[in-house]
Amino acid sequence: MTVVVALKSGDYLQPRGRLLQFEPGIVMAGDTRLSYLGRGNRPAEDDHAKVDSIGDFAIAGYAGNRDIATSVLSRLEGAIVRAEDFSPRSIASIAQSMLVDDDLRNRHLQPKDRQVQILLGIRDPKTKNFVLYEMATDNGFELQPRDGMAAIGSHGHYVKEMFDKVRRIAAQLPSDPFKGPEVTLRENLAPFVWFLLDKAIETAAEVEGTGSLIGGGLHLVVLHSRGVEAMDPDDNVRLRL
Numbered sequence: 001m002t003v004v005v006a007l008k009s010g011d012y013l014q015p016r017g018r019l020l021q022f023e024p025g026i027v028m029a030g031d032t033r034l035s036y037l038g039r040g041n042r043p044a045e046d047d048h049a050k051v052d053s054i055g056d057f058a059i060a061g062y063a064g065n066r067d068i069a070t071s072v073l074s075r076l077e078g079a080i081v082r083a084e085d086f087s088p089r090s091i092a093s094i095a096q097s098m099l100v101d102d103d104l105r106n107r108h109l110q111p112k113d114r115q116v117q118i119l120l121g122i123r124d125p126k127t128k129n130f131v132l133y134e135m136a137t138d139n140g141f142e143l144q145p146r147d148g149m150a151a152i153g154s155h156g157h158y159v160k161e162m163f164d165k166v167r168r169i170a171a172q173l174p175s176d177p178f179k180g181p182e183v184t185l186r187e188n189l190a191p192f193v194w195f196l197l198d199k200a201i202e203t204a205a206e207v208e209g210t211g212s213l214i215g216g217g218l219h220l221v222v223l224h225s226r227g228v229e230a231m232d233p234d235d236n237v238r239l240r241l
Helices: 068-081 087-097 156-172 185-208
Strands: 004-008 026-033 051-053 058-066 116-125 132-135 145-147 150-154 218-224 229-230
Touching: 004 058, 004 087, 004 116, 004 132, 004 156, 004 185, 026 051, 026 058, 026 116, 026 185, 051 218, 058 068, 058 218, 068 087, 068 116, 087 116, 087 132, 116 150, 116 218, 132 150, 150 156, 156 185, 185 218, 185 229
Parallel strands: none
Antiparallel strands: 004 026, 004 150, 026 218, 051 058, 058 116, 116 132, 132 145, 218 229
């Protein structure tokens, strides 16, 4: 069970009634617990990063079958490292090339435990623009552009609910994630993402009793104008409701 969340910085995060400047970039984070449902009594592992850099200009996170995701992301990294064109059409072509292998092409026809969802953040080195995509095996890895927030995994809906709530009451929080006048990736959005993940895992444990199947540590990466940076949760002050 997994939750991975990404925030693309920009005006789509603008709280109602406020006018803030957003540092461009993408923050992505996920839990690190790898559970083995349906595989006997094999214990969960708590040190598996589900988000990481893929080359100098991209980051990615996944939910679902680890073996399929690892294969796809390895191919994707190789293609992106060699790419000269980072336009949406080119990236879509790269994503579709992941389906050349017939076995991989038909993964979306397999049972639920063969599914994979991927979040892909890219910085075009030519235009300097940041783009966030979502893709999955069940739609043939068709790229879906995402603005603002995107969450995948079995508990992604908890992240979305908390995101909407925090945006409505941000100014009343003891630690406002959108404290202006400039919202930065490291000081504002990274702690906000930690908070969203914490609350999603906490809510899942309370509502579903699934605390043992999701969680472990948290791993976060930031894609900014200087490249990719991994951050430690101890660097951030946790937000409180």
